[in-house]
Structures are given as structure tokens and as C-alpha cells.
Amino acid sequence: MNRRGPFAVLLVAALAVTLAFLILPIVAIFADTPPGDLIDSLGSDASRDALWLSLKTTLAALIVIVVVGTPAAYLLATREFRGKSVVVTAIELPLVLPPAVAGIGLLAAFGPKGIFGSALADAGIELVLETAGVIVALTFVAAPFYLRQAQAAFAAVDPDLLAAARTLGAGEPRAFWRVAIPCAGAGISTGMALAWGRALGEFGATLMFAGSFQGITQTAPLAIFASFSTDFPAALALSAVLVAISAALLLAVKLLGRSPLLGGVQA
Amino acid sequence: MNRRGPFAVLLVAALAVTLAFLILPIVAIFADTPPGDLIDSLGSDASRDALWLSLKTTLAALIVIVVVGTPAAYLLATREFRGKSVVVTAIELPLVLPPAVAGIGLLAAFGPKGIFGSALADAGIELVLETAGVIVALTFVAAPFYLRQAQAAFAAVDPDLLAAARTLGAGEPRAFWRVAIPCAGAGISTGMALAWGRALGEFGATLMFAGSFQGITQTAPLAIFASFSTDFPAALALSAVLVAISAALLLAVKLLGRSPLLGGVQA
Amino acid sequence: GDDSDDTSTEAGSTTAAGGELVVSAAASLEPAFTAYAEAAGIDAKQSFAGSDDLAAQIRQGVTPDVYAAANTSLPDDLYADGLVSKPVVFATNTLVLAVPDGSQIDSLDDLTGDVTLAIGDEGVPVGDYTREILGELPKEEPEAILDNVSSLEPDVAGIVGKLTQGAVDAGFVYVTDVVATDGALTAIDLPADLQPDVAYGVAVVDGAENPEGAQSFIDGLLEGEGADALADAGFKPPPPN
Amino acid sequence: MSSGLEARFAAGLREFELELELAVEPGTCLALVGPSGAGKSTALRVIAGLHRPDSGSVALGERPWLDRERGVDLPPERRDCGYLFQDYALFPHLSAWRNVAFGLKEVPRRERRERATAVLSRFGAGELADAPPRELSGGERQRVALARALARDPALLMLDEPLSALDSTTAAAAGRELATTLAAAEGPAILVTHDFADAALLADRIAVIDRGRVIQSGSAAELSAQPGSAFVADFTGAAVLFGTARATASGTTVVALDGGGEVRSSDPAEGEVGVAVYPWEITLEPPGTEAHGSALNRIEARVTSVTEVGSRARIGLLAGQPLVAEITGESLARLGLAPGVGVVATWKATATRLVAR
Amino acid sequence: MSSGLEARFAAGLREFELELELAVEPGTCLALVGPSGAGKSTALRVIAGLHRPDSGSVALGERPWLDRERGVDLPPERRDCGYLFQDYALFPHLSAWRNVAFGLKEVPRRERRERATAVLSRFGAGELADAPPRELSGGERQRVALARALARDPALLMLDEPLSALDSTTAAAAGRELATTLAAAEGPAILVTHDFADAALLADRIAVIDRGRVIQSGSAAELSAQPGSAFVADFTGAAVLFGTARATASGTTVVALDGGGEVRSSDPAEGEVGVAVYPWEITLEPPGTEAHGSALNRIEARVTSVTEVGSRARIGLLAGQPLVAEITGESLARLGLAPGVGVVATWKATATRLVAR
């Protein structure tokens, strides 16, 4: 049913406009950056440390988000309870915090003087100005995107499929794992991509909560910001590299998304 | 099937942890802010202008995103074509740009010296340092969230429903409008909430592309940041107000989400 | 249970105590401070951000050993609030009028014409200095210039970014920032009589885990490798008092 | 050892209250039949633990599955019943054989595929093992779902319309397989069907539900011998006419048909009734042939349809109300029946069952 | 004016190639029957424009809908056919009546609800008008979907198993409504069904598909008189035994049954065949009674099931292969038949059709 028609044209037009608008600024950055600089920016350890740290921390954050967030989203999708929309709204609130404010909030909550500060200190957990702190900040900023996306995906799964799994002797955990997750797979992997991308670009909250120590808390966006005021071209180059790398990784996620676990059919 | 069991407990635990983690920093901000300040911060016109501008611009951006993005997402969800995953990845890329870099990218694309700069200038369109620029910046950073979420939602709609609509004489536009959108309603409204929230918290790109000028381009996050160095408590107070207002609005969206158009059943 | 906790606390503390030094410094100091740390072989964890971001952190209980700002007002405020020791000025910078390479503008007077400016917001060091200069100018000029201001930036990066992308025609930044753009921007020196003293203040943070290290680091800034590194980066020494 | 099912519960539905009391002996099969929307599927969902009734209890032998009073309510997975959903509910992300294997947890991994395919093959779906549900035809889906429900021979078997999407041949074959399975099964089984032949073949007892209540139950023979209602009569294959009955001195009951005309029955009855007669009890005569005694019912009718099957023909009639007669090929030829032709339908008063509407 | 449907196309499916050539006169109804997975639904999807064939053409009268050669391919919405999906495809977000009203674009808004409810009521679903699909029973959904397909009397009507989920009574009522609609319809109609009675009642011609090809077509009477294959025979209600035929001097054909035993037929045939006999042609006798002439087929069998219906009984037999006989209540009593009892099944050689397997 892929016939051409005014509507199909309209769809294509919409996609073209969207794509152009979203891609152009990125292209522009590459255009502004002589290829040489790309290589150079990979040459400096500051950059390499930053990229490497970004990968590690965003991955860690993503894992935390998925491990804790998936059951939470499943619960929100499958259970009805009073005040549910309040809970859901609460989950969305971190989105509207300007990054720096989010950082302040994290400090006020988990910082040395924060509500939980002493508790964490007693437990010997150091977050502020530590890599762990970066992961906390990224998790805080990116989690809402995954949670809501996963919730929507789970909600779209036909309840009778879960019921069928149960009658076939699968406890809810197995039904969740073997039916709900694969059936919501496409949506879930989308949520992962969104959350990961968001975390990778995070700047303000990390800077405020974890500082910007090369190799410890200076993620790529922080390194970029740092060199803004010291070596502007290098900043752009590093950004370009960041984009290139994440493009590659996101494409990989897509291919993973085709795998049986996430969306495909298991023969 | 809402029976208590170890798994149910685990789900509840996961949600509780998630909620606590996401809510605590926000609570902390309120805790740090004497109620009086909240009122005061609403007293200053700088704050009122900023909040008002934020509402206007985020709403405008959301409208642009939904109007152009929905058909684009529908196309991505219903058509298969080579290089599709590349296109989808391209849509996700803006996520990974650190905000300031996104701003630079926008300048390099649509700024006076930008690729499109002269074209826009000839068309008499001024974006940079104008309110319109804010909308562009917000659209750029928020669009990917809506697009991907909407795409996932459309993809989850049973194709036979669209087929049925077609056999009942509905052209693809009507099938899209009367069947695809309502059936994807829940997912779409989630996407709107995510994109709107993201836009509301946006800081870096707006600052870089549109600057920060009270009443014209100084959105709430910019105003907050501006008063950071001059009047820290006021900054926190304004953040708290921002959170409170958006919480109210997001709740409203939820209730809207129950309406027939988005997810409910039309009796 | 217990012992694992202990070891982790051990680990936590050793990283900070073992002679290591934690420095929070204004973004514009990055090249100078990194060079300094290398030259002097100081094992320093350095975090560079906006002076006010770092101040906000300290207010929230974050305790680096050293706090170095791009002005003196922020350290003074923290000192007044008993969060840092008495600040000392360790360097000065020069405010310049920055314009994109090849711009027509070559003096303050051109700013009253049909041009757009980006300047630092009030409360932001660069913004306050800019206002100081404009204050010195003859009567009507300041208004004329301020009327051309189309963006009040919370940090220097915002101004630099807009200048390099041609979003504005001119802006007031530090000479060090112009140097950093690799020729994308040109600095127009301001009349010496207008030049504000852009002093950089540094202080030991109260509750620092390594106060001795902090003090010696600061001393190094005033004379020795630190001072040299600052000079190389285009900073001027503190005014003799 | 194995044990029977005892279920009694009440659950509110949109139009009416579902109030059932069902008992199924171990090793036997109960057929649930009834009009569309009577509550059959809901009953199965309650027993499977997918729909919680307002009150009542469900127990398999000694083992209580549900007891609202005592607060017992086992989750579906602990009730061990194989349930064929009316709309299949196949897992879209699993191939046919994986769907079937889903329930085979205790079978060693290596053997699962084999086992699953074996069950599929019994229902002629062996070569579909690797196909994803979305690429299966309606009947193929139904057979995969059936195989999935049977594969892990559960303590209780519940099949909601297992053969409804199958053509006669496939259905017959599947039906025989099902019969063997049911015969072999030690536990009780419940079968929802709208086909009397299936019910008679597969089930030991038939319970007829209407608007949430059991209105009659018994063996196929009992139901067809003494249909308790028009629905049951129709279900067993009788043609049903509606009318109003009054007793006569002679002891026979006279029924004034709604569409006009009168018939007599040996059954006693008063007021509104259904008149049930099996099509093969009816003989057709040319119009105007005179009556041979009042023992015979005679009503004028018009032929609406003629369907020849082998040496026999089913004749659709309109006698104020629709009616069906089954006659031999010879009499069809003799009477020269065709749509529009007028005839007289006659049958014995003793072959005339009077049933509640 | 209205015009007939001409369709001929080829489309590859998993197991085989669907190669059909169908022609349906205006105002007539064609029944598509065939084994599960034969390609019936796919055929409808091709005609409706939901599945693009590899080659071929579809035209309604002068109007080409599809012509791969000439590159014509109208989108579904411009083909104006009412299509009942086998699995209903009801819009989950619309109540029953809105589902039906969806197709009523040209009806003025105010009247839509009324119109939709009217159609629903014709199929006994009037009071479900406001219910969302998820709250409907299987049969209720089917009737809503049927109403939706009929509501906007389309140029071509295509119904995929319209009555499969309905009990006999509801199905009969719905069937009559459907018959009226089809009779009134000016355009052609295609009906997929697995019920011979439905096909005979509703359709003017029946086309039997197997593995993607039409293997026989004709009226119900023709099919039952001369079944072209075992499937057709079975479909028309005959019992089918398999065996190998050889001609004899006497001109009659002798078939050695796979399960053992021998039967004779007046039909000529060689090699592997199906032996079709209608259950009511078979009479049962106690074992050991001697033959009266070779004109009669006799095979030993064991009773597997007994189903009494009214004054009649269907006897399931096993004579190496399953077989069904239909006898009178009297003979049932006389022979004292019960599962396990041995009998001799006899029927006339002339009543024995030989069909392709």
C-alpha cells in the first residue's frame, strides 16, 4: 500500500523538512571543522579521556536506568492505582529542571550538606567530584526519557498475551521477561537510545554535581565547554568527533533492535 | 491479577527507588527555598517575563514539532525503505550534542554567517537574538524525543486496523487521522510531554543561538542562570516556581491523555 | 558488611589525602593552571567552570582545596560567608573589545553606530567590568552602546561563540579569550585609562582536606612556576600594593 | 490421582450477572454451549484466574483455586490449566513451535522443539513450526493455539471454540485428535462450542448457558430428547416455530403459531411456547391434499431454498416463520420443489416437542 | 447499473503459489471454501487491495482495480468493497456503533448513529451500540464487524467466515439477514465459509480452493452430486474412506480400502481414490449376517460413538478408517449399539462415489 499520492508526498515532505532541520546544524559543525582538527582533537589525551569517560559513564547510567527503570515502567503500565498520574508527572519533572539547577538539586539532596549527604558519607559513598557522581547526574537527567518511553511501550502490549503466558505456567516474572519485554522491545530500545543520547549530551548537571576533572568527571561535553574559552576550534572538533562516534553507536543499537530479544520474531 | 508476591514487591521497590531518586533533588530545592521567596520571585517582572516567555516559546515549539513531526514519524513507522535506520539515527543525533554546541551548530546553519543565513536574511527572517530563534533552538533540542516516541507508538498500531479503515473508504489521510493517531494516542501524548518538558528545561542552545535578553529571549532557565551569580536564593526560588508550574501543566496533559482523541474509547 | 565498608572509606579518603590537591578554577584559567601543575609536578585534580558555578558548588558544601575565580567579588562573598579563607589576588587580565576577524569596527566609538553587541550580564565578572568601562565614557555614549546590546551573557563562552558565528558584531571579553580563538577574533585594546583592574582572586576553601597543599599551590601562583604559566597564557601579574 | 472441578461464582457483566455452578468429574469433558454473549468465555476466564468474580469459589479436587470468602485466589500460573483463548492470543514474537514450547518448562531444552513440533503435527500444523503467527492463516493460528494449550497436559483443560475456524475435513481430523487427548486426559475438561456434533462427540455432558445462568444440562441424547428451551432444540438441530399453547379436552395441546396456522402436540403446555420438530420428521405434500386425521400437523408453507445433498435435500420453508424440512431426493423430484413453490408441511403430533421460548 | 467481478492473479505464499481465476456475476454470491490455509483470506486481501499479487488483474465491470501489466493498482479506499476481516479488525478506540458508522461518510452526521444502530440491530447487536470492542464477546465482535462491512452497501461484498463464531440460533438469524442483504445486493459478493449449509443457503456458486488453486466449482447440488475430491465430498457431508481402485470385468470398480476390507462402486476409477458415501446411505447390521448380493458393500466396523438426535442417531464407526452412519432411533434400539460394539456397515454400490484423494 505504498502508492504515491498527495498524502504520501506530504509525509515525505514532512520527513524531509524534519531531517534537513535536524541535520543541517550538525553538518554545519563538521563544515566549520577542518578534517585535520578532528584527528588532532583525538590526539590530545584530554579529549580521549573525556570521550572514554563519557562512554563509560553514559553506559553505566544507561545500565542503572534500564535495570531499575524497566520494572518500574512495567508496574506503571500494568497496574492502575489512585494518584498514578501524579506519580507519572513526578517522573517527568526532572525534564523541566535547567541543567545547572538539576545539579544544585542533586547537591542539595546527595551533596555533603545535602539531605542524604551524611547518610552517604557514613556508608563511605563519595559522589561529589567523583566519577560516581557523574553517573548519578546522568541517570537523573536521562531516566525520565527511558521510563516514560518504556511505560508507553508496555502499555501497548495486549494484556491477553500476558494472561496467556500466565495460564501456560509462567509466573509474572517469566511473563514479564519472556513476553512483555520482547513485545515492547521496539519501544524499549527506542527509550534506551533516547536516554543514552540525552546522557551523552548532558552538561550542566554533571558540571555542577561532579565538577570537571579530567579523566575523573570531565565528560566530553565538559571538555568541549572547557576548551570553549581556551581553544574554540578544538571545542568544535571534539563536538564533531562526539557526534560521529555516537552516530556509529546509535546505528549499532538499531541493528540490535532487530535482534529477536528486541522486536524481531524468534524462529 | 494484582496479587502480592515477591515479584510485585520487586516492582514496587523499583518504582519507589526510582521515584525517590528523581523526586528528592526537586524536594531539596523546595526545602532550600523559603516559601516567601517563591512569592517574591513571582514579584519581579524579570521572572514573570521569563516564565511567560518560556510558556509561549515552548508551546510554539511543541506545536511546530507535533505538526511537522507527526507525519514524519508516521512515515518512518509505516514505510520500509533502504537506509531507514540511518535516517532514524540522524534524527537522534541532536540528542548527543552538548547544548552550547547545538547552539553553535544552529548559528553555523541559520546564523548571519551560516549556511542558510543569507537565504533567511533575504526572506527577511530574523532568528538570532530574536524570540523566533528561541523557538528554533527549543524545536531543535526537543524534536528528537517526540519523533522517536511517536514513531514507536505508530509502529505498535496493528496494520490491519489501517487496512480496515481503507476498505471502509477512508483514504490514507483519514485512516491516519481517525485510526492511527487515536490508536497511538497514549504514546503520542507521552512524546508530547517529554518534548515539552525537555524544551522547558533547555538552556545552552537557546543561550548560544538566541542569546539572553529579558522579555525577548530570556527564558526561565536563562533567567535562573542569570540570577545565579547575583541572587542565588532567587535563582532557586524561580526554579521551584518553574517546577511547580510545569508539574501542574504536565498533570493537565495526563488528563487530556484520557480524552477520546488520545487513547480513550469514543462511546 | 563492616570491613568492606571500612576499606571503601579508606579508599575514599586516601585519594584525597595522599598529597593530592583539588582545584576549582574559572574556565579561562585552564591553560595556565594545567601548565603550572605539570611544571611544578603537582598532583592536582583541577575542575574548570564558570566562577559562579564553582561558587554555587561551594555554597552547596562541596569542598575543593583551592577556589580560583575570574574576579574578586565571588571569593570575597564566600569569605564573608565564612566558606573560604581570605582571598588574595594572584593575576589580572585585560578586558578588550573583541570583534570577528576582518570587522570594520576598530574603536569604542564605532559601537554607538548600527551594530549589535553581546556583553556579560550583571553579576557576571566580565559583565560588571564592561559596565565599569562604559561608565567611564562620556555621557550619552553609554546609553547609545547599551542600546545596541542584544544579549546579556552569563559567561564569556556565550560572547565568544556569538562573535565567532557572527551573531553579534562586537563584545567585551578578556584578551585571553581572544587568544584562545586562534585568530577567529581580533582584540581591540581599550584606552589604558579606561582599563579596569580585572583581578583574579584565589582562596583556600574551609574544610579543605589538604590545606597545606592548597597554600603552597597559591604561593606558587604568586611567584614561581605558577606566575610564569599565567604570564605565558597572557595574564598580567597582580598590581603591587 | 486426579480430581474433579467444582466451581460456583457470580460476576457482574454489562447486561446481566454471570451466576454459574459447574462440576466436572475427573476424566470427563463438559461442553459449555449457549447463545453468543451468554458468558461462556467469561466463565473460563474466571476459572483460569484471569477474571476475578465478585463472589464464589473454584476448586480442583481438594485444592482450592479461588475462595473469595476465605480470601484464597491462586494466580493463573499456579492453577495449572491449559486454556485455549477464543482469539488465540499467540505470542507474536515467537514462531509457532516456540509458542507451543512456551509451556514446556519441565521438558529439557534440547527436546522442546521436537515435543512442540510433535503436538503441532497431530493437528496438521507440523510444517508451520517455524512460521511466525502473523504469517499464519486463521485456522492455522487456531490449531497452533490448540496445540499450545494441550502440549503440557494440564490438570484442567479449557478450550474456547477449538474448531470454529476449521473446515470440515481439518475439523474432523483435529476433532478426532482432540477426542483421543480428552479420552486419555485424567483431569476434567471444559469445551466451549457452538456445534452440537462437536459437543456430542467430544463431551460427556453438555451445559447450556443463557444470560449467565445454566438453563439445562445433560447428555447430548437427553438434550435432543427433551430440549428445555427453543435454543436447545435449535442447537440440537430441530426447527423451531413460536406460538401460544392451550390445553384441549382431548389432552393434546393446540398451539396457535405466531405466523398463523395451528399445530398439535402430545406435550402438555400453556401460553407462549416454542414448537420444536426435527427437519427429517417433516414430510412435504402438494398443497390442497386433505388431512388424514388430527394426529398429523399440517401447515401451509412456501419453499424459500432447496439444498440437495447426496440422495437427500434440505428444504427451506416459510410458514409465517422460517422452517426447515429434510426429504429424500425422490420426493424432491416428485413434488418438483423450487423456491416460491407452495407446499403443505406435515408431521406427527407425537414428534412435536413443546419447549420454553 | 452494476457489474460483475473478474479476478485472475498469482501471488507467492510460504508453501505454494496462489493462482486464482474468479468471476462473480452481479447480484450473485460466490462461496469460497477449502482446507485451512488454502489461500481464501489471501485471495480476499488481494481483491480488496491489501495484498499486491505478483501478477494478474482485478476488475469490477468496466472498472479495472488492479492490472499489474498496465500498472493499474487502485488503493483499497477506491475499490469500494465491504470486507469482513476473518479476525474482525474492529477499531479498539471506537464504540460498536462508531465502528459501523466509520464507513458512513456520505450519511449526514446526525443520522449516522441511527443508521449504524439499525444495522447492528439487524444482527441482534443493537444494544451493544455503545460498548467498546474490548468489552464484547467473540460472537458479538463478529456481528459488529459484519454490520460494519455491510453498512455502506459497497459495490463488492467480501465476507471472511461471517458466522464462524456464532451459535446455531444466532447464526441462523444472522444468516437469514445476510441472505436478504445478498439477495437485495446488486453487486457481486464473495463469502468464505467452512459450513456447507451456509454456503448452500447464501451462495449461488461454490468454488473449492486447495493449495492456492480452484479444484472444483459449481452449485451446492452439483458439488454434492459429483464431488471432485475427498475434501469436497467431506465438505458436503459425506463420509470418506481411502483405498486403491481397480476396474473389474463386470464393469464395477473394486476398491481395496487402506484399513482393510473391500468396497464396490459403479463409478469408474483406477489407483488411489477416496470412497465417498453419505452417512444416511449406510445401514448397520449385527455382525455375521450374510450378504444379499454383491450390489451391496459390506464392511466390518466397531462403534466408536453414538449420538442420538431426535428420532435419529449418528454412529461413529471405525472400519480401519473412521466412518459415520446415520440411522433411525428404532434400528439403534434394535441393534443395541454402544461404543465398542461390532457391526457390519452396508450400503449400495450405486450410492458409492469414487473421488480423487
Ligand SMILES: Nc1ncnc2c1ncn2[C@@H]1O[C@H](COP(=O)(O)OP(=O)(O)OP(=O)(O)O)[C@@H](O)[C@H]1O
Ligand atoms: N470486559 C467486559 N466488560 C463488560 N462486559 C463484558 C466484558 N467482556 C464481556 N462482556 C459482556 O459479557 C457477556 C459475556 O461475554 P462472553 O465473552 O463470556 O460471551 P460468550 O459466551 O463467550 O459469547 P461468544 O460465544 O460470542 O464468545 C457479553 O454480553 C459481553 O458483552
Ligand SMILES: Nc1ncnc2c1ncn2[C@@H]1O[C@H](COP(=O)(O)OP(=O)(O)OP(=O)(O)O)[C@@H](O)[C@H]1O
Ligand atoms: N504474510 C504471509 N506470509 C507468508 N505466508 C503467508 C502469509 N499469510 C498467510 N500465509 C500462508 O498462506 C496460506 C494461505 O493463507 P490464508 O490466510 O489465505 O488461508 P485461508 O484459506 O484463509 O485459511 P483459513 O481458512 O485457515 O483462514 C497459509 O498457508 C498461510 O500460512
Ligand SMILES: [Mg+2]
Ligand atoms: Mg466467547
Ligand SMILES: [Mg+2]
Ligand atoms: Mg482465512
